[in-house]
Amino acid sequence: MTPAIVWLRRDLRLRDNAALSAAALRGGPVVPVFIWDPQGEGAWAPGASSRAWLHHSLVALEASLRERGSRLVVARGASAHVLEGLARELGAGAVYWNRRYEPGAAVLEGIVNAALERRGVDARGFCSALLFEPPAVLNRQGGPFQVFTPFWRHCLQLPVPPPVALPAGAFGPRVRKWPRSLECSDLDLLPKAGRDPIPSGGWSPGEKGASRRLRRFVAGGLKRYGRDRDRPGRDGTSLLSPHLHFGEIGPRQAWAAVKALSADTGVFPRDPEAATFLREIGWREFAHHLLFHFPTTPSIPLRPGFSRFPWAEDKGHAMLRAWQEGRTGYPIVDAGMRQLQESGWMHNRVRMVAASFLVKHLRISWIHGARWFWNTLVDADLANNTLGWQWSAGCGADAAPYFRIFAPVKQGMRWDPEGDYVRRWVPELGPLPTRFLHAPWEAPESVLASAGVGLGTGYPRPIVDHGAARAAALGAFRSLRGNTHP
DNA sequence: TTTTGAGTTGTTCGA
DNA sequence: GTCGAACAACTCAAA
Numbered sequence: 030m031t032p033a034i035v036w037l038r039r040d041l042r043l044r045d046n047a048a049l050s051a052a053a054l055r056g057g058p059v060v061p062v063f064i065w066d067p068q069g070e071g072a073w074a075p076g077a078s079s080r081a082w083l084h085h086s087l088v089a090l091e092a093s094l095r096e097r098g099s100r101l102v103v104a105r106g107a108s109a110h111v112l113e114g115l116a117r118e119l120g121a122g123a124v125y126w127n128r129r130y131e132p133g134a135a136v137l138e139g140i141v142n143a144a145l146e147r148r149g150v151d152a153r154g155f156c157s158a159l160l161f162e163p164p165a166v167l168n169r170q171g172g173p174f175q176v177f178t179p180f181w182r183h184c185l186q187l188p189v190p191p192p193v194a195l196p197a198g199a200f201g202p203r204v205r206k207w208p209r210s211l212e213c214s215d216l217d218l219l220p221k222a223g224r225d226p227i228p229s230g231g232w233s234p235g236e237k238g239a240s241r242r243l244r245r246f247v248a249g250g251l252k253r254y255g256r257d258r259d260r261p262g263r264d265g266t267s268l269l270s271p272h273l274h275f276g277e278i279g280p281r282q283a284w285a286a287v288k289a290l291s292a293d294t295g296v297f298p299r300d301p302e303a304a305t306f307l308r309e310i311g312w313r314e315f316a317h318h319l320l321f322h323f324p325t326t327p328s329i330p331l332r333p334g335f336s337r338f339p340w341a342e343d344k345g346h347a348m349l350r351a352w353q354e355g356r357t358g359y360p361i362v363d364a365g366m367r368q369l370q371e372s373g374w375m376h377n378r379v380r381m382v383a384a385s386f387l388v389k390h391l392r393i394s395w396i397h398g399a400r401w402f403w404n405t406l407v408d409a410d411l412a413n414n415t416l417g418w419q420w421s422a423g424c425g426a427d428a429a430p431y432f433r434i435f436a437p438v439k440q441g442m443r444w445d446p447e448g449d450y451v452r453r454w455v456p457e458l459g460p461l462p463t464r465f466l467h468a469p470w471e472a473p474e475s476v477l478a479s480a481g482v483g484l485g486t487g488y489p490r491p492i493v494d495h496g497a498a499r500a501a502a503l504g505a506f507r508s509l510r511g512n513t514h515p
Numbered sequence: 516t517t518t519t520g521a522g523t524t525g526t527t528c529g530a
Numbered sequence: 531g532t533c534g535a536a537c538a539a540c541t542c543a544a545a
Contacts, residue, residue: 168543176522176542259524312523332540381524420523432537433525440525499526503537 030057031122032204034115036108036141037063038134040127040157040276041090042236043097043199045192047155048125053199060119060204061094063087064112065105065216071133073327073411076404078226078373079274082234084218085227086275089235091213099200103211108137109144116150118208124150127157127276130317131411132324160189160280160314163321173322175331175426180318181311185297192282226407230372232271239272247286254302261365261376262449267306270408271374273313280310316416319426327415328396330424338424339505341392348391351492352383353401355455358491360467361441362386364454371454373407378444384421385435390498392505395422423506431506434499441467457487 033052040046041063052059067074075083091101104111112124124145129135138154145152156162166184167173174180219225227234233241246267250257257265272278287307291300298304323331330336343349351357355366365379375383380402387398399418403409419425445451448466452459458466460480465472469482470490477484484490 170543172542174543178522179543308523378524385525427522427542429524430522430538435524436526507538 030055030201032058032060032119033123033125034112034119034121035059035061036112036124036126037061037090037101038126038276039129039274040279041086042239042277042279043093043195044236045157045279045282046127046195046276047157047193048127048153049199050193050195051153051155052123052125053196053201055123056201057122058119058202058204059099059200060102060115060121060208061090061099062102062104062112062115063090064108065103065218066108066111066137069108069133069137070131071136073131073133073403076406076409077220078405078407079403079409080218081220081225081227081373082232082271082275082407084213084216085232085234086277087213087216087218089237089277093236094200097200098203100207100210102208103213103216105211105216109141112141113144113148115208116145116148119204122151124152126154128154128162129158130163130321132320132327135321135324157193157279157281158276159317160184160284160310161187163318166318173318174315175319177312177315177427180315181308184311184314189284190281192279192285226371226373230374230407232373232407234271234275234277236277239269239277242268242272243278243283243286247290251287251290251306252302255305258305259378259444261379262445262447262453266377267309270410270413274408274410274413280313283307283310312416313410313413315426316410316412320412320415326419326425327399327411330422331419331426332424332428334509335422335424337509338394339392339508340394341501343391343393348492349387349393349397351489352387352391352393352398356489356492357386358470358489359386359437359441360451360455360458360469361437361445364445364451367454369402369405373405375406376450378440379450380417381421382435382437382440384418385429385433386437388422389434389502390437390493390495392498392502395419395424431509432503434502436495436499438468438495455488458482 033055035049035052043049094101116124142152253265257263287303288297291298291303298307355363357363362383365375365383369375384398387393388395395418399414402414416425420428423429423431448463451466458469461469461482465476470484482488
């Protein structure tokens with residue numbers, strides 16, 4: 030049997046990898062290949078944090094492959110060109126991959142497919158990144174769902190395919206000669222200056238780290254998920270997002286792990302904590318399906334009238350920069366933005382608060398926020414990022430109503446009542462009594478002094494007044510009234 | 516085809 | 531201090 034190439038991208042795992050399993054079942058040698066092809070991603074080549082994660086994930090994947098007597102072939106360049114060359118060199122009869130649903134990646138798959146089929150190679154994509162393929166989830170009119178609840182209700186009626194097993198002896202007989210490969214470090218994915226955000230963030234990229242994280246979450250955090258997931262000062266979320274993004278674990282594995290835990294019969298999931306967690310997997314699913322059906326949404330509002338939104342002027346990007354650097358004067362926002370900057374991750378509740386602040390309080394276009402998140406998040410994912418920002422801005426699918434404007438002080442007091450989160454990421458406010466922590470400008474001069482907090486010197490005063498900013502945002506949204514459609 | 520009910524995560528105001 | 535209403539208009543999805 031001829032060799033099969035497995036073209037790995039955002040599926041950096043050996044288990045539940047449909048393309049890899051299919052290649053193994055052919056019975057010939059299996060050659061796993063990763064190609065660094067940022068130009069193939071269109072306008073959304075991976076950002077700095079994402080690249081760093083990718084580096085570590087590739088190193089981990091290579092080690093796992095070596096443990097099984099295989100290797101990872103690492104290359105760079107145009108994917109179709111590299112794959113054609115490898116197929117020729119190996120005499121490969123098949124090239125398999127797991128489909129992606131971002132516009133750039135989908136176009137690339139088409140090019141690769143055409144190039145290989147011309148050479149008579151069996152070129153095929155598989156579904157392994159999502160619970161269901163986007164064209165398989167449609168409403169009764171045959172169109173895509175644009176509201177989450179009906180989408181998810183519909184999904185829950187469908188059977189979730191179980192994770193696929195990796196057959197024994199998966200990598201088949203050895204190839205006669207391994208193709209030349211770069212070292213992972215040759216790809217220059219780690220930041221040249223500054224520190225590597227991955228180890229300092231306490232992350233363990235790779236399939237093993239991902240499985241451990243899932244196991245630990247299902248055994249522990251899941252039963253507190255509903256209570257703790259909105260508390261940024263607690264370890265209440267699954268922390269699976271970067272692992273899911275790079276496919277170090279698949280959503281079907283997460284589904285199966287949760288299902289195995291619950292003794293439910295009949296309607297699954299009945300356990301409310303499990304349902305809440307799986308609904309988050311559902312949002313990931315929804316985001317990817319939407320991006321598949323609406324490929325322009327990373328840069329264009331789904332609701333076209335919003336392109337006329339009256340954004341505020343921001344001379345020299347001073348406001349944007351203050352937001353990015355965590356200098357807005359609103360502690361919960363600044364804590365989030367600094368957590369992002371320092372660890373490459375931000376708690377989901379705080380992402381919503383920070384996003385709402387940029388779009389509604391500062392009236393800066395969500396696209397600037399999306400770009401910043403894209404470059405700084407280790408879990409930056411085009412589908413999730415696009416849905417999240419358009420939702421926050423009120424111009425996307427199932428968007429927040431325009432009058433829903435998060436009040437940063439109130440959100441801080443509600444979700445970080447003891448102030449652990451703010452104290453961790455905005456240490457200069459640490460000594461302040463908790464009751465003033467989320468609004469230091471309300472503290473009496475004497476309290477500030479004894480806490481050693483200099484407002485306007487050590488920590489900024491609010492760059493906008495909440496009441497005034499809120500009124501301005503409502504006015505701006507009102508100006509679109511009756512205008513949100515062409 | 517038309518109608519109807521509903522829609523992730525909020526805030527403020529006034530009784 | 532608590533509670534309900536108002537904050538609008540629009541789309542989606544199903545009946």
